[in-house]
Amino acid sequence: MALLITGGTGYIGSHTVVELLSADQEVVIVDNLSNSSIKVLQRIEQITGKTPVFVESDICDRVAMDVLFSTYNIDSVIHFAGLKAVGESCQNPLSYYHNNVTGTLVLLESMAKHQVYNLVFSSSATVYGEHNASPLVESMPTSATNPYGQTKLMIEQILFDLAASDPNWSIINLRYFNPIGAHESGLIGENPNGIPNNLLPYVAQVAVGRLEKLQVFGDDYDTHDGTGIRDYIHVVDLAIGHVKALLALQQLKGCRAINLGTGNGTSVLEIVKGFESVSGKDIPYDIVPRRSGDIATVYANAQLAHQTLDWRAEKKLVEMLTDTWRWQSKNPNGFE
Template structure:
C-alpha cells in the first residue's frame, strides 16, 4: 500500500515526504513541476537513502489521475498540489480556481471511485479572513479576502459536504500559519519562482545578495515595534504534523479542521534582526505603506492539534532562521543553476 502525495516536490510536500520515508512509508508523488524541480527527488534520496515513485502529471488531468489510482495501490492521500501566492491570485484568479478547486474535485472524484477515503488536505489560516481576533481557533467563522484564500475555503466546504454525504471519509483539514525554515541538511528548502511572495525567502535572498533590500509593509501597527506579527512555524514541525494527522485519520470521523502553528507571534523586524544575527549579513530594508487587508497580529490557538494529534511545534525561531540560512547559503540560486 502506498501514500499518494500531490505536490510532493514542493516546499512543504518535499519535507513531508522525507518524514514519511523516515518511518518506512511507500510514497507515490504526483506533481506538475510548475513551482518545483526534479532535483528535489535526488535531494530526498540523499537525505533518506530511499527512492520514491514520481509521476509528472497535473491533478486537473482526470485521465492521468485515473491512471495513477489504477496502477498503484493507494491507501491514503496528502493533498498539497495547488497555486499559493496571494498577490498572484488577484491577478490571475481563474488559474487559481481552475488549479486549486477544479483540480481538487478531479482528485476527490478519483479517490471516491477507487474507494480511497482517507485524506489530509493542505489548507491555510487565510480561511479565518479579517474578522477574527488572535489566537485563532477552529470554531471561528471563516471567510476570505483574496482568490487564493477563497480556493482553500471552497475546497474545505467541498470536503465538509463530502464527509456529511458519506461517513466513510476521514479527512483532516490542516490550516497552516506561516511555514519557514528548511531541512537541517540544507539540501531542500523553499525555492520560489521569481520574486518571493513570503517574508523569509525574501529576507534570505537579500542576505545572500540576490535582492537589494526588503520592503516592510507598514511600521504603524499596534504591535511592540509597529510591524506585523505572524505565527511562524518550522516546515519540519509542519511536516511532522502531517505524519501525525495521517496516523490519526482512523480516529477522525468526517472532516476536521486543525490549526498547525506555534501559538506565538513574531514581528517582521524581530525576524530581520534574528536573521542578521544568525547570518552575520546586513539586511537593508525600507518601510513602505501597509498592504490592503493585512492585519496587525495573526497567530494560532494550536490546542486542538495537541489534543487530537498529540502534536506541537518544538523548533524555535533561532532554529527556523538558522535552517533557512543554511539552505540559502548552500543553494544561493535555489535549484535553478544546479
C-alpha cells in the same frame, strides 16, 4: 499500501515526503513541476537513502489520475498541489479557481472511484479572514479576502460537505500559519519562482545577495514595534504534523479542521534582526505603506492539534532562521 502526495516536490510537500520515507512509508508523488524542481527527488534520496515513486502529471487531468490510482495501491492522500501566491491570484483568479478547486474535485472523484477515503488537505490560516482576533481557534467564522484564500475556503467546504454525505470519508483540513525554515541538511528548502511573496525567503535572498533590500509593509500597526506579527512554524514541525494527521485518520471519521502553529507571534523586524544575527549579514530595508487586507497580529491556538494529533511545534525561532540560512547559503540560486 502507498501514500499519494500531490505537490510532493514543493516546499512543504518535499519535507513531508522526507518524514514519511524516514518512517518507512511507501510514497507516490504526483506533481506537474510548475512550482518546483525535479532535482528535489535527488535531494530527498540523499537525505533518506530512499527514492519515492514520482509521476509527472497534473491533478486536473482526470485520465492521468485514474491511471495513477489504478496503477498504485493507494490507501491515503496528502493533498498539497495548488497555486499559492496571493497577489498572483488577484491578477489571474480563473487560473487559481481552475487549478486549486477543479484539481481537487478531479482528485476527489478519482479517490471515490477507487475507494480511497483518507485525506489530509493542505489548508491555510488565511481562511480566518480579517475580523477574528488572535489566537485563532478552529471554531471561529471563516472568510477570505483574495482568490487564493477563497479557493482554500471553497475546498474546505467541499470536504465538509463530502464527509457529511458519505460516512466512509476521513478528512483533516490542516490550517497552517507561516511555514519557514528548511531541512537541517540544507539540501531542501523554500525555492520560490521569481520574486518571493513571503517574508523569510525574501530576507534570505537579500542576505545572499540576490535581492537588494527588503520592503517592510507598514510600521504603524498596533504592535510593540509597529510591524506585523505572524505565527512562524518550522517546515519540519509542519511535516511531522502531516504524519501525525495520517495516523489520526485511522480513528477519525468525518471532516475536521485543525490549526498547525506555534501559538506565538513574531514581528517582521524581529525576523529581520534575528536573521542578521544567525547569518552575520546586514538586511537593509525600507518602510513602505501597508498592503490592503494585511492585519496587525495573526497567531494560532494550537491546542486542538495537541489533543487530536498528539502534536506540538518543537523548534524555536532561532532554529527556523538558522536552517533557512543554511539552505539559502548552500543553494544561493535554489535548485538551479
